[in-house]
Amino acid sequence: MSTRSGDLRIEDPSMPAGGWGSVSEVTTILLDQGVPLKDSRLLLKQNKPDGFACVSCAWAKPANPHPFEFCESGAKATAWETTSKTIDADFFERHTVTELESWDDHRLEDQGRLTVPLRYDAQTDRYQQIAWESAFAEIGAALRGLERKQVVFYSSGRASLETSYMYSLFARMYGNNNLPDSSNMCHESTSVGLQKTIGVPVGTVVLDDFEQTDCIFFFGQNVGVNSPRMLHQLQAARKRGVPIITFNPLRERGLVSFTNPQSPLEMLTGKETAISTQYHQVKPGGDTAAIMGLCKAIFALDDAARGAGQRVLDSAFLQEHTDGFDNFEAAVRACQWQDIERESGLLRNDLESAAAVYCAAKAVMAVYGMGLTQHRNGVQNVTMIVNLLLLRGNIGKPGAGVCPVRGHSNVQGQRTVGITEKPELAPLDKLKQQYGFEPPREAGMNTVEACEGILAGRVQAFIGLGGNFVRAVPERGLMEAAWRALPLTVQIATKLNRNHVIHGKASYILPCLGRIEIDRQAGGPQDVTVEDSTACMHGSRGMAEPVASTLRSEPAIVAGIAKATLAPNPRVDWDRWVADYGTVREAIAETYPEIFHDFNARMWTPGGFRKPIAASSRVWNTDSGKAVFTVPESLQGNPDLAGSPATLRLFTVRSDGQFNTTVYSHDDRFRGVYGSRMVLFMSRADMARHALAQGELVALRSAASDGVERRVDGLAIVPYDVPPGCIAGYFPELNGLIPLWHHAKESKVPAAKAIDVILERGGRPA
Incomplete structure (x- = not known):
């Protein structure tokens, strides 16, 4: 189905990530930017050991690259920079x-x-x-x-x-030391959370771990838009039978299915690889509660195993390498399922199903993005990821570890x-x-x-x-x-x-x-x-x-x-x-x-040379000399803006046609939106509750009661599979609704993934 309102066209998205849609997008932007044939051949040198590093995302560059080691987003970035305009x-x-x-x-x-x-x-x-x-x-x-x-x-x-x-x-x-950077707006929560729990401010995973893992947990990261080259690793893992468990408010195309543009067979046949084996649409801000539910289910499985003289938890690792486990266990056991379900928006049975897969795996990776970090409890979300991995010793061994996906190159x-x-x-x-x-x-x-x-x-x-x-x-x-x-x-x-x-x-x-x-x-x-x-x-x-x-x-x-x-x-x-x-x-x-x-001698090492990451070798540069379990302060995803029946929880997203604040086009083919970015994604149930029709214009204003008027007009309603009571819209168009003080505790990352707002009908066109 396709509908049109002014410049806005809305279609039902059904295509996988990659495929002919990706090829078409790359061709279109090369032509639009007037990139001559000789410069379009630069793509063959993108992310190669003897070429140039992509100016878009920071995903890893392999030692043995694919013939075309670039993705749609990277090709757009290259065309944008080598334009003839x-x-x-x-x-x-x-x-x-x-x-x-x-x-x-x-x-x-x-x-x-x-x-x-x-x-x-x-x-x-x-x-x-x-x-x-x-x-x-x-x-x-x-x-x-x-x-x-x-x-x-x-x-x-x-x-x-x-x-x-x-x-x-x-x-x-x-x-002065006045050196803020874009980390402050995205992964500073990672730097703070990982440093205090495992003693390093960055992840522990390398590309080789994707070949050795037997389970991947995904949290709040849209791989199809923000780091599409990772889809190669995910597809290879799925073809080996590796389960991928996803927690994300929206069903993103790159985490649903993928057709590899570099595979002639897949392109000719339209063959798709299903990426996520379980997909849990967690409520924005509900990640701490969801991970608490996973941990609670893991403790229950360990209790059952003990009855048979076995263990699910890695007790030897916990004793030798961790600190604070007893306090964390007590907090998890005291946490009630009704609170977990309410705050996460997920059912107990679903969390128990995901926990069972986690416990059956010998090496688990946790991949996450700004869907975890850009919250009031963003640092806590990161430390909860660490808690989950530590329970079965999933840091510091092949195929396991924490993998924050950074943005800019x-x-x-x-x-x-x-x-x-x-x-x-x-x-x-x-x-x-x-x-x-x-x-x-x-x-x-x-x-x-x-x-x-x-x-x-x-x-x-x-x-x-x-x-x-x-x-x-x-x-x-x-x-x-x-x-x-x-x-x-x-x-x-x-x-x-x-x-x-x-x-x-x-x-x-x-x-x-x-x-x-x-x-x-x-x-x-x-x-x-x-x-x-x-x-x-x-x-x-x-x-x-x-x-x-x-x-x-x-x-x-x-x-x-x-x-x-x-x-x-x-x-x-x-x-x-x-x-x-x-x-x-x-x-x-x-x-x-x-x-x-030996920097100059090593800079062209295929696959790069890695800086020392102590936690990868189970050396913990923390105060206790061990990896640290932390107890969450609260399950609430938005503790400072307590919602009322009149409020909706807004979270911002990127489109298929952008990278960070760079907007390549007004189209988002993965979500079926063409011609405009001034849209608001809403569930059909919420549309019915508010008596709104597709394409109807509304306005949003901040629910914060601090005397500052924050408002965005002219947003067209687009029906989408969004958790009840929640809505989504594009960054940076909706940044004006975020109070400056609405940021992550400790890291001060703006909390763009959970903003309480009030919807008003008849919003003026922007």
Whole structure:
């Protein structure tokens, strides 16, 4: 069935992930972006040991890649970066910034690559071209005149290890640890939760574990949209008979079935691989309750086994390697099934069925994404994953472990080389010795704290190394107004986005080379490095001709600003670093010898070289020296916004046509939505309860009673299989409904996956 309302078309989605739909999408975007045949062949080098690392997601790069080691999302990202469309100074002669503010995200980025440095002119309301050296001099002069603690150095997660290292050093030499990044908006809950329970801030799983596992549990991660290359590992596991148990509010296509575009037989026959063997549509925010139910069922199975002189729990592992088990067991046994069912939205029998599969497996992996981390209890959700795995010793052995799936392509790596607001996580004493300056010891601002500082007027300048910060953060109404009062904003970018048209009083856009482009410096063509989701480091070599000769590389731009801002330091030769990125890697290796020894020699290792992950060897760098069981504080998914009968629980999702804030199209073929992103997914039962018809326009307003008006109009109702009392809509369009204070405890990740809202009929078109 297909219905149309204005630009919006709604169809019943039925296709698997991959297949001809994926091939069609890739072909369409290559043609739309005017990517010539010679550049489309770049896809053959994507994620290859001698090629370039995808600029999209951070999924692992295999040592023995497929002939086409790219997915639909990665191909879209490559087409988006190698587009033949460009923006020069003439573009801004035709369009005022006020006009551009009315354009949506897709239209802004679809104009093409930025090619010249720009400075905002308030008199004409236009960006005007400026010489590179003039831009650096003006930015440096402005930064020298500001209080050091009032400047924020943000990074998006796409910059290389080399750039990230230089950027973090620049910020600390400038005088602060204000280094928030996109981790603060997604997986900071992982970094906090895993560090305190198993002693490492990242996952323990590598690609080889997928070949040795005999059970996979999936929580809150849409593999078909956010990391489609993982579908190869999941399909191979399913063909071996490995059960995959999924907990996710929506039935996502990539977790239901997959047709491999690289298999001629599957493409010709339409053969599908069923991915999930059990699919449990947990209520948003109900993950802690669901995992408590799993654990409760596991204890019951262990009790029954004891009667026969056997054990389900790995008692030897628990005794030798864990701390806090008795308290956790007592909490699980005291927890009541009616509370678990109410908060999780799942039935006891279903949780017991999933627990039985878990207990029958010898090696279990737990894979999760932002569906667990972006909650008020996001850190608790992560520690509950650890609790579940520890019960049967499923950390630190082949085929088992915890696998958080990171988003942006080097978001994990930039933390490894110093991008952090937490001074205790940076080797400050080593930096002092290496570079002869006194690094700041005071904690910097994370993303939420940077927003609070901007709203309060404490932040005077924002330097953005990539990203679309003003669009990605919560509290859109207040943030955009406050952003305009910033004395200085500087954006290092490849494409135009909302962070450029919502600008500070003095605003600069500095266009950079993309990772896929050849980076020619004084020392010759340069390569860079990134870290993937499994903590493996990879080399990446640009292969496309730059879209314009006027672009500069990210390291060159960071160095240019640093030289114009800082007093000369004989131990930091910015020009030498820019001429030869190998010298930056030598500096990284000196700062982090345990991880990066012989960096230049190892960077092209097929499959990457992995940084030491102690928990993978059952070494626990915790206070107790053991893996730590934690007792959940509450089963409630949204403890601060207690729902009433009038409220619905909203959670935000990404579409098939986007990656993070980058919107490639207004279509989402996996959900049958075409032509618009201003939609609201609702169950037919809730539609009947509210007397709403498909396509009817509604508005949402926040249920928070803090005196701030948060509202989004013009949302068209789309019937979908959503848990009762819950609705879903797209990020970032619905970010304005999230209060800034509605974030994960401990990690301060915005709680975008459980937002209590009130629906109003007759919403005005957006």
